[in-house]
Amino acid sequence: MYCVKCGVELADSEKKCPLCETPVYYPERVLSDEAPYPEFVHPEDKISRRGFYFIISMLFCMGAIIPTVCDISLNHGLTWSGYTIGALLLAYVIFVLPKWFYRPSPAIFAPVDFLAIGLYALYIDIATSGGWFLPFAFPVLGAFALIVCAVVILSYYLRAGYLYIFGGGFILLGGFTLFVELLIHKNFAIRHPHMWSIYPLSTMALIGIMLIVIAIVRPFREYLRKIFAI
Numbered sequence: 001m002y003c004v005k006c007g008v009e010l011a012d013s014e015k016k017c018p019l020c021e022t023p024v025y026y027p028e029r030v031l032s033d034e035a036p037y038p039e040f041v042h043p044e045d046k047i048s049r050r051g052f053y054f055i056i057s058m059l060f061c062m063g064a065i066i067p068t069v070c071d072i073s074l075n076h077g078l079t080w081s082g083y084t085i086g087a088l089l090l091a092y093v094i095f096v097l098p099k100w101f102y103r104p105s106p107a108i109f110a111p112v113d114f115l116a117i118g119l120y121a122l123y124i125d126i127a128t129s130g131g132w133f134l135p136f137a138f139p140v141l142g143a144f145a146l147i148v149c150a151v152v153i154l155s156y157y158l159r160a161g162y163l164y165i166f167g168g169g170f171i172l173l174g175g176f177t178l179f180v181e182l183l184i185h186k187n188f189a190i191r192h193p194h195m196w197s198i199y200p201l202s203t204m205a206l207i208g209i210m211l212i213v214i215a216i217v218r219p220f221r222e223y224l225r226k227i228f229a230i
Contacts, residue, residue, distance in 0.1 A: 064084070
């Protein structure tokens with residue numbers, strides 16, 4: 001056996017050439033197809049999450065400043081720009097503000113979202129001198145917020161019993177439609193009331209009862225799980 005580089009005769013026990021230190025080549029050895037070193041992969045540049053949402057925040061600020069300047073220059077005051085600013089702030093609170101946090105809790109941001117919606121509705125009521133916020137919008141929005149927030153908080157913290165939670169939520173939403181209709185009749189003086197709420201009330205109550213029954217009857221629940229592969 002000879003060195004593949006300098007041709008020096010080598011003993012069978014040699015691992016390297018004693019002259020040039022070239023590793024001994026064994027023709028009978030099966031070489032691996034794997035590369036002797038990992039393939040170089042160029043690291044991807046990661047976009048800063050906070051930097052991205054900072055840019056989004058600046059765009060929202062520009063979207064609020066531009067209509068304000070236009071409104072002041074054209075009307076010498078704030079007339080219609082308040083609605084634009086309020087809508088932008090509402091969209092920012094709902095869609096952008098939770099993204100600043102690593103793991104935003106829906107149990108916290110769901111009430112915050114409804115609070116922002118309520119404040120925007122209150123601003124519109126004051127700006128238009130409508131007088132409809134306290135007698136109508138506030139109880140409607142408050143009742144809907146209580147139902148949605150209860151479902152969200154229970155689903156987030158319990159991590160079980162979803163059928164009971166959503167079943168009860170559907171039943172409460174059905175009763176909510178009846179509550180809305182009663183407030184409409186009371187505040188807007190409808191002479192010939194039509195009980196339209198009976199249709200969503202009966203439908204949602206039926207769905208809610210079905211979900212609760214499925215949660216109670218385990219064989220039925222397992223049968224539906226096999227059918228729908230869930």
